[in-house]
Amino acid sequence: MQTLTQVLASQPLNASLTQVIHTLANSAKDISSAVRQGALAGVLGATEQENVQGETQKKLDIITNDMLKDALAQDSHVKALASEEEDDIVALNSQGSYLVCFDPLDGSSNIDINSLVGTIFSVLPAPAGDVSAKSFLQSGRAQVAAGYVLYGPSTMLALTTGHGVQLFTLDPSTNEFLLTDAAMSISPDTSEFAINMSNQRFWEAPMQSYISDLLLGKIGPRERNFNMRWIAAMVGDVHRVLCRGGIFTYPADNKDSKKPFKLRLMYEANPMAFLVEQAGGVASTGYETILDIEPQHIHERVAVILGSANEVNACLEYHGQHYDDQEPEC
Numbered sequence: 001m002q003t004l005t006q007v008l009a010s011q012p013l014n015a016s017l018t019q020v021i022h023t024l025a026n027s028a029k030d031i032s033s034a035v036r037q038g039a040l041a042g043v044l045g046a047t048e049q050e051n052v053q054g055e056t057q058k059k060l061d062i063i064t065n066d067m068l069k070d071a072l073a074q075d076s077h078v079k080a081l082a083s084e085e086e087d088d089i090v091a092l093n094s095q096g097s098y099l100v101c102f103d104p105l106d107g108s109s110n111i112d113i114n115s116l117v118g119t120i121f122s123v124l125p126a127p128a129g130d131v132s133a134k135s136f137l138q139s140g141r142a143q144v145a146a147g148y149v150l151y152g153p154s155t156m157l158a159l160t161t162g163h164g165v166q167l168f169t170l171d172p173s174t175n176e177f178l179l180t181d182a183a184m185s186i187s188p189d190t191s192e193f194a195i196n197m198s199n200q201r202f203w204e205a206p207m208q209s210y211i212s213d214l215l216l217g218k219i220g221p222r223e224r225n226f227n228m229r230w231i232a233a234m235v236g237d238v239h240r241v242l243c244r245g246g247i248f249t250y251p252a253d254n255k256d257s258k259k260p261f262k263l264r265l266m267y268e269a270n271p272m273a274f275l276v277e278q279a280g281g282v283a284s285t286g287y288e289t290i291l292d293i294e295p296q297h298i299h300e301r302v303a304v305i306l307g308s309a310n311e312v313n314a315c316l317e318y319h320g321q322h323y324d325d326q327e328p329e330c
């Protein structure tokens with residue numbers, strides 16, 4: 001089996017980007033050990049702190065954020081980072097060629113129940129000159145690499161540099177990431193959807209009718225039954241979609257008028273959309289392609305509908321009907 005080093009060497013990447021990917025992968029190995037320690041290392045539970053999202057930070061959120069920050073600070077190719085757990089960007093090496101956005105521990109509310117969590121990362125080119133939050137405001141199309149590390153029964157790295165999606169499994173005996181799928185591909189059709197159904201009454205009309213038609217199954221307009229899965233960690237749900245197809249969505253909702261969207265663009269939606277498109281899938285907000293969004297803020301949130309191309313397009317047709325009738329709610 002090929003190692004991560006061998007696979008990266010076979011791709012047309014410059015040495016500095018290869019180094020940044022190795023820095024992220026090596027830091028993820030350390031995070032994997034910390035997550036596996038869990039209660040034994042006294043790292044479960046919450047702190048008294050809140051992050052910029054207004055969410056109580058779990059101990060491991062902070063520990064893993066600091067591990068990634070320290071690792072990236074030592075990589076001369078990284079000019080700055082943006083993290084879900086950091087209010088503002090963190091300037092690192094002024095001569096660096098890359099910016100890194102990450103969610104250090106996605107799904108952290110799963111930590112205390114020993115369920116799936118992961119690290120999501122996105123690598124952007126660093127503009128010349130002084131770095132600021134504005135430097136990060138590039139569309140997802142500008143990403144030069146993206147991926148996630150899933151801390152599950154196996155620790156797995158899914159990576160794209162724009163040459164398809166490669167999946168690696170961490171070999172505990174050598175602590176090496178070994179290639180276990182050279183070209184992940186999302187089946188165009190699916191009968192499996194992932195959504196947090198408890199928000200149903202708050203969704204916009206197009207999503208209400210799309211999901212209710214799925215639930216009607218054989219007796220409804222889709223004329224087949226559907227299954228549902230919800231891991232409450234995007235990294236786990238997207239991994240399932242990459243492995244066996246499916247549609248994952250966290251749509252707009254009016255539960256809190258000040259926060260119509262849940263998922264963050266820069267370090268959740270964009271990296272996952274890059275992976276999904278590279279694997280032959282589709283990633284949309286319902287009204288625009290995620291990778292084409294011009295970000296306005298490093299912690300911007302968006303609606304996400306991604307996965308099997310034909311099923312996402314079926315969902316978008318419902319939005320198209322709604323969209324044709326009136327301007328989409330912003």
Ligand code: AFP
Nearest residue numbers: 106107108109110196232233234235
């Ligand atoms: P946490 O990291 O706070 O657990 O949130 C995870 C997440 O951002 C994303 O990974 C999940 O898909 C989504 O939130 C789950 O949201 P619900 O808790 O509303 O189901």
